[in-house]
Amino acid sequence: MLPELAKIKGIHPGVILKREIKLRGLKNKELADSLEEHAQTIGAILKEKRSINPNLSIKLGHELGVANDYFMILQASYxxxxxxxxNSSTKTPDLAKIRKVLFWDTxxxxxxxDTDRKPILKRIFERGNEIEINEIISFYGREAIMKELKNTNNDFLPSFQENLNKYLLS
Known part of the structure; x- marks a missing residue:
């Protein structure tokens, strides 16, 4: 059964369609044939490389037992x-001064x-070098960093406190 739209807004329709195909035990080709669509079209949607169009949304709605505009609404919210x-005007630090390897897991x-400030600060102050730490301090500002770190728990590496003392508290 497909989830309510309110719970999945902003997710690519291909992700939801892939999940539904798996739950129903269908193959991409079987779905494509039943919709009278090319298997490549369905494959591209499942890989999030193609959008859902109104005609396909109607076909999918009929085939999967949901409203005809279900996938179209999902596509629009995505x-x-x-x-x-x-279009967001989110500022970024000078990324040339920050090693990508620091964020190996993302x-x-x-x-x-902006929104990931706390984990960024933790990662930079635990594992960053002098250039990276200074870039983050100049980007966020000393006061903002101190305010952000004031309300955090202390599950940091020892290097975190050392760098905090060296660069912010000295």
Whole structure:
């Protein structure tokens, strides 16, 4: 059963479609044939490389037992989320001064330097070098960093406190 739209707004329709295909035990080709669409079209949607169009949304709605506009609404909310990300005027530090390897567990280009401030500060102060720490201090400002770190728990590496003392508290 497909989830309610309110719970999945902003997610690419291909992600939801892939999940539904798996739950129903279908193959991409089987779905494509039942919709009278090319298997490549369905494959591209499942890989998030192609959008859902109104005609396909109607076909999918009929085939999967949901409203005809279900996938179209999902596509529109995904497009809006993507446009907001592109058009947002989020400032970033000088990324040339920050090693990507510091954020080995995430896509460096998708880091939101505003909303992800706390984990960024933790990572930089635990593992960053002098150039990276100074760049983050100049980007966020000493006061903002101190305010952010004031309300954090102390599950940091020892290097965190050492760097905090060296660069902010001295």
């Amino acid at each position: 497009d809006v989320k993507k446009a907001i990300q592109i 896509d460096f280009n998708k880091i939101n330097w």
